[in-house]
Amino acid sequence: DAGVTQSPTHLIKTRGQQVTLRCSPKSGHDTVSWYQQALGQGPQFIFQYYEEEERQRGNFPDRFSGHQFPNYSSELNVNALLLGDSALYLCASSLGAVRGAEGYTFGSGTRLTVV
Amino acid sequence: AQRVTQPEKLLSVFKGAPVELKCNYSYSGSPELFWYVQYSRQRLQLLLRHISRESIKGFTADLNKGETSFHLKKPFAQEEDSAMYYCALVLWTSYDKVIFGPGTSLSVIP
Numbered sequence: 001d002a003g004v005t006q007s008p009t010h011l012i013k014t015r016g017q018q019v020t021l022r023c024s025p026k027s028g029h030d031t032v033s034w035y036q037q038a039l040g041q042g043p044q045f046i047f048q049y050y051e052e053e054e055r056q057r058g059n060f061p062d063r064f065s066g067h068q069f070p071n072y073s074s075e076l077n078v079n080a081l082l083l084g085d086s087a088l089y090l091c092a093s094s095l096g097a098v099r100g101a102e103g104y105t106f107g108s109g110t111r112l113t114v115v
Numbered sequence: 116a117q118r119v120t121q122p123e124k125l126l127s128v129f130k131g132a133p134v135e136l137k138c139n140y141s142y143s144g145s146p147e148l149f150w151y152v153q154y155s156r157q158r159l160q161l162l163l164r165h166i167s168r169e170s171i172k173g174f175t176a177d178l179n180k181g182e183t184s185f186h187l188k189k190p191f192a193q194e195e196d197s198a199m200y201y202c203a204l205v206l207w208t209s210y211d212k213v214i215f216g217p218g219t220s221l222s223v224i225p
Binding site: 003004033035040041042043044045048056058090092103104105106107108109 | 119124149151158159160161164201212213214215216217218
């Protein structure tokens with residue numbers, strides 16, 4: 001089991017550009033959550049996808065959007081990139097509404113640098 | 116607002132010494148708390164969860180609702196315990212949402 005797979009691993013973009021990050025969840029998981037982890041900080045919740053719909057959202061602007069596909073994989077899109085968007089973006093998968101059962105399985109992240 | 120605090124950014128202990136990583140939370144509902152760990156060059160992974168009352172790698176954590184704390188403890192630190200530790204609060208309304216603390220970097224000195 002490959003666990004959670006994220007691509008690409010590293011990315012450099014220019015201010016104002018748009019970026020798409022991808023995530024494949026752990027086998028058997030159907031829920032994908034995205035987190036932003038700035039240097040020296042804990043992960044901050046962006047949003048969560050289940051059954052191809054965004055069902056929860058953190059305090060992030062509309063420039064951050066996402067999508068979940070029928071195979072449960074997910075994309076995170078960020079438009080009009082700002083320097084402050086530079087961070088490690090983590091994808092975590094879990095199994096539906098299984099309450100507190102096994103927590104999240106995290107990917108290794110995509111390191112985004114905006115210049 | 117829901118929040119998780121970890122007052123120590125860095126913690127250094129000698130091998131064999133007891134270690135305690137502090138975590139406090141603010142949440143008016145019924146909390147579910149986790150500890151996650153990230154070893155060097157590895158991904159974030161679940162260490163333990165309060166509902167299972169388990170001991171993983173010698174670590175335990177007890178939820179104290181009166182003090183709104185969920186401190187992580189180990190009686191004898193090992194070098195391989197050196198890592199970044201994150202306390203996390205799970206909010207359950209209709210769906211789960213995880214709020215992470217800022218993390219504590221534990222360094223075990225040989």
